[in-house]
Amino acid sequence: MKERFVEIPPLYADFKPGGVPGSRLRKLPLGLDEYEALRLVDYLGLEHREAAVEMEISRPTFTRLLEKARNKLSRFLVEGRHLIIGGGQVHFRDNMIKCQDCGHMFKTNMGGPLPEELTSCPSCGSSKLVDLAGGFGHGQCCRKHEEQRGSEEK
Ligand SMILES: [Zn+2]
């Protein structure tokens, strides 16, 4: 399957209905590509054509992806599933870093400084930083794609 592109990692990736013991909840994974399709069209209001360009996939592929994502979201609401965002054949364009102490979040360019080089929060100076792309198992792979894109544009 062709790789899709997601602008930044989702800030929240784990959703549970209230009042149901965790052990009884059935998991429902939502791919990062499905999340991005919902975000671009249903949240930001983009046209399918524009969203397909953003993710670098064809318009029919995008429409199928969005339909699948909407179906999952409806199942989550109706069936009361444990929704977990992750997986999917994707790479991130930018990364998000979150400070565990003050909650400050900041965007870093995948092609820019490595998250490992960011050692303290620009807001409170804490060193307890979480690399959101890293949490989804991404980092170097996305950076490689961004570097390739950068050289193609020149
Ligand atoms: Zn902070």
Ligand SMILES: [Zn+2]
């Ligand atoms: Zn990646």
